[in-house]
Amino acid sequence: MIYFELFYTFFLIGLFTFGGGYAMIPMIQEQVVGKGWISADALTNFIAISEATPGPFALNISTFVGKEVGGVLGSVMSTIGVVLPSLIIIIIIAMIMKKFITNKYVKGALNGVKPVVLALILSTSLVMLIKVLFFRGTSLKGELEFDMKSFTLLIMISGYLFIHKKVMKKGLSPILLLGLSALLGLIVFY
Amino acid sequence: MKKNNVFYQLLILFLTFAKVGLFTFGGGYAMIPIIQKEVSDRHKWINEEEIIDIIAISESTPGPIAVNMATYVGYKVRGIPGAILSTLGLMVPSFVIILGISFFYDEFIKIRALQAIFKGLKVGVIILLFSAVLKLRKGVKVNLTGTIIFASTLIISLVFSFLDTGFRYLSLILILLGLITGVVLTIIGSKKEKTK
Structure with a gap:
């Protein structure tokens, strides 16, 4: 059943x-795009919308995917699924394991998992970049076709980001960055 | 009240x-x-x-x-x-x-102007992801084991992406392996300290 599957998938995530x-x-990419629930294109759109709307990104993206896959009930199931592990684990820690963060095995486990998470996000962004630049954004199969427009956009935005950081001494906020990409997208692609 | x-x-x-x-x-x-x-x-x-x-x-x-x-x-x-x-x-x-x-x-999403906007947003999202990597990078201690874990995860993940295996649990398994490796290294580390 789709509702149970959404709950279970987002619980795991x-x-x-x-x-x-x-x-x-x-993980969302593997599970949700992998199962054919939504397209890779839709997922990047949802990421952009989730980042540009208020609320924690994690909740926004879960609600969005859930709604697309299973309607309103689907979004309820995916959102509850994604928060439930937090709720259970944090309550247990608050109840019985106050020394949790000073425990050396917990510290060790975190030292082991941090580089993994870093590598996974980097790999996902590299693959996305290659897809956008060479494969019309969808899969890594099919004919190679260099997308000059996306490349121009990439150079313009990262160039601006670099200058902004040098001049303002701080990074551009994600919302402004997305606003800029949206505006440039409209100019370049329309 | x-x-x-x-x-x-x-x-x-x-x-x-x-x-x-x-x-x-x-x-x-x-x-x-x-x-x-x-x-x-x-x-x-x-x-x-x-x-x-x-x-x-x-x-x-x-x-x-x-x-x-x-x-x-x-x-x-x-x-x-x-x-x-x-x-x-x-x-x-x-x-x-x-x-x-x-x-x-x-x-x-059927509106052409919005499709153009979302094409631009896609590039923005990719840049955001890269900057997330840079930000998270600051919280990771740089040492030999960390670098090995990072490099091997990156290679495995990229290879699986390009092979397009459709395997849905790779990230999950790699995360689990990272946690286990971290604990094992701690155990080895504390044993070494005891024998000193």
């Missing part, structure tokens, strides 16, 4: 998310 | 985290100032020091950091009901807003 919302993206 | 009334506290927890959900973008760290102001300055339920502990624990447990923090603060203030209501409070604004947008998404 919540359970294996270490280090914030973006760490979920590799 | 009295300040120490259970229902009053539960209501405040719900409203506080609904506010957090409604007014913070991105989640996680963006939430900290609002939580501090409401829970620690205004209601004095949790002191500054405890807030720092809560942040550290939320970062080191599985699950989205924002959800972990809401649950933990809620639990500290009013036990399990507090944890549930805080988390619900955090969920409600996101849920309503995203649901609202999703009703129009399928129609909107």
